[in-house]
Amino acid sequence: xxxxxxxxxxxGPLASAHFMLRLxxxxxxxxxxEHIPAVLWSDPRVPDRTAARLAGGxxxxxxxxxxxxxxxxxxxxxxxxxxxxxxxWHAEMQAATRLPILHIVEATAAELxxxxxxxxxxxxxxxxxxxxxxxxxxxxEGRGWSCLVPDGTEMAERVTPGIGxxxxxxxxxAYAPLAEVAQRLVDRGxxxxxxxxxxxxxxxxxxxxxxxxxADSIDALARAAIRWARSD
Amino acid sequence: xxxxxxxxxxxGPLASAHFMLRLxxxxxxxxxxEHIPAVLWSDPRVPDRTAARLAGGxxxxxxxxxxxxxxxxxxxxxxxxxxxxxxxWHAEMQAATRLPILHIVEATAAELxxxxxxxxxxxxxxxxxxxxxxxxxxxxEGRGWSCLVPDGTEMAERVTPGIGxxxxxxxxxAYAPLAEVAQRLVDRGxxxxxxxxxxxxxxxxxxxxxxxxxADSIDALARAAIRWARSD
Numbered sequence: 001x002x003x004x005x006x007x008x009x010x011x012g013p014l015a016s017a018h019f020m021l022r023l024x025x026x027x028x029x030x031x032x033x034e035h036i037p038a039v040l041w042s043d044p045r046v047p048d049r050t051a052a053r054l055a056g057g058x059x060x061x062x063x064x065x066x067x068x069x070x071x072x073x074x075x076x077x078x079x080x081x082x083x084x085x086x087x088x089w090h091a092e093m094q095a096a097t098r099l100p101i102l103h104i105v106e107a108t109a110a111e112l113x114x115x116x117x118x119x120x121x122x123x124x125x126x127x128x129x130x131x132x133x134x135x136x137x138x139x140x141e142g143r144g145w146s147c148l149v150p151d152g153t154e155m156a157e158r159v160t161p162g163i164g165x166x167x168x169x170x171x172x173x174a175y176a177p178l179a180e181v182a183q184r185l186v187d188r189g190x191x192x193x194x195x196x197x198x199x200x201x202x203x204x205x206x207x208x209x210x211x212x213x214x215a216d217s218i219d220a221l222a223r224a225a226i227r228w229a230r231s232d
Numbered sequence: 233x234x235x236x237x238x239x240x241x242x243x244g245p246l247a248s249a250h251f252m253l254r255l256x257x258x259x260x261x262x263x264x265x266e267h268i269p270a271v272l273w274s275d276p277r278v279p280d281r282t283a284a285r286l287a288g289g290x291x292x293x294x295x296x297x298x299x300x301x302x303x304x305x306x307x308x309x310x311x312x313x314x315x316x317x318x319x320x321w322h323a324e325m326q327a328a329t330r331l332p333i334l335h336i337v338e339a340t341a342a343e344l345x346x347x348x349x350x351x352x353x354x355x356x357x358x359x360x361x362x363x364x365x366x367x368x369x370x371x372x373e374g375r376g377w378s379c380l381v382p383d384g385t386e387m388a389e390r391v392t393p394g395i396g397x398x399x400x401x402x403x404x405x406a407y408a409p410l411a412e413v414a415q416r417l418v419d420r421g422x423x424x425x426x427x428x429x430x431x432x433x434x435x436x437x438x439x440x441x442x443x444x445x446x447a448d449s450i451d452a453l454a455r456a457a458i459r460w461a462r463s464d
Contacts, residue, residue: 010264010267010269010270011264012256012264012267013252013255013256013264013267013268013270014253014256014257016252017249017252017253017255017256018253020245020248020249020252020272020274021246021249021250021253023245023249024244024245024246024249024401025246025401027401029399029400029401030399030400031280031396031399031400032242032243032244032245032276032277032278032280032399033276033277033280034276035242035244035245035276036245036276037242037274037275037276037277038242038245038272038274039271039272039273039274039302040252040270040271040272040274041271041306042252042269042270042271042272043269044264044265044266044267044268044269045264045265045269046264048263048264048265070271070306070307073305073306074273074302074305074306075302164263167261167262167263167264168261168262168263169256169257169259169261
């Protein structure tokens with residue numbers, strides 16, 4: 001293992017720590033030295049991405065670029081960002097670095113294929129900003145998938161509070177509201193549900209397994225990073 | 233939160249990812265921006281610390297110092313190292329940096345006090361090198377604790393293989409051998425057991441809770457780091 005993965009994280013910090021855990025557990029390895037070298041830049045001070053996009057909050061781009069510079073200086077060869085909403089700034093970040101930045105929506109598309117759902121209606125859960133920016137709709141529609149998203153009430157009463165509970169370390173309480181919305185999307189015809197905010201898989205993991213395929217954007221990004229690290 | 237914690241990790245990578253998770257979960261915070269900024273330098277290529285100390289293997293110090301330089305360059309204000317055995321090089325590392333390096337044995341002493349075991353016989357589990365270097369014995373004896381350690385057969389047949397299973401991502405299988413040795417130390421009179429290798433708490437967490445106090449060196453170091461980050 002000679003390539004070093006740069007992880008631009010802290011958005012939130014629990015999601016990026018969990019990404020590091022999944023990166024390790026999904027890597028075939030018998031001893032330390034066979035795992036992937038990585039530097040995690042965990043800066044929870046990055047201004048809130050949803051507030052920036054939807055409510056005129058502070059632009060997170062300068063903080064994101066500062067982290068990128070740090071990961072470049074550390075010798076990293078590619079960047080993974082375990083925050084879906086931050087991918088609303090993917091183009092600006094990619095324009096500012098020569099390092100490839102893995103795209104979490106591309107990674108999640110590969111995960112849907114791996115799960116045996118290569119097309120058809122799927123549910124997409126994410127922050128209000130991720131859905132409003134149409135990150136998944138633009139990335140997946142026209143490639144055989146169609147996206148069902150929670151309605152305004154489901155977002156306001158369940159998804160957004162569920163994400164907030166994870167960010168406040170109240171992971172177990174996040175399960176019920178998040179799992180209920182995932183089930184409703186399936187009831188409306190989704191063949192699988194994309195957990196398109198890196199807090200959502202943490203809440204969903206805190207309760208009984210859902211009885212339908214879920215594409216976990218943390219695992220998807222970890223698998224994409226492992227493919228990068230092990231490629232020539 | 234303005235201080236940045238540097239985490240010299242990758243030894244092993246699962247332990248340092250778990251450290252980041254525990255650092256986050258143990259921090260009182262309601263939103264991302266209240267968590268501790270941190271940079272994790274996860275370099276699993278650091279030569280094996282036990283082999284270096286006990287079998288003439290490659291010296292890990294150059295790799296450790298390289299990581300320290302990276303964390304200094306990233307703007308970190310203190311260093312935590314979620315690997316007990318690496319603390320055999322604590323003095324050399326501390327001599328090479330102006331940043332304070334938290335000491336995992338000091339952190340674990342504070343954890344024993346928090347658990348209500350401020351003195352008396354305690355069990356210490358760790359790598360063969362950690363026990364041979366007497367990191368815990370030197371740090372804890374003469375302060376009211378006395379250390380019981382596994383015998384040679386217990387180390388060779390249970391503790392060392394259990395640590396190896398965690399490093400190979402076979403965490404569930406590590407529970408039985410590690411839990412059995414912890415129980416034996418209590419049977420010999422230990423009032424608590426120090427999990428003095430950062431792989432051991434991962435194995436112990438994979439099965440039923442042990443019916444006696446355990447001082448988890450990962451949680452201990454995370455609490456010490458939080459105290460540092462929140463102090464003036």
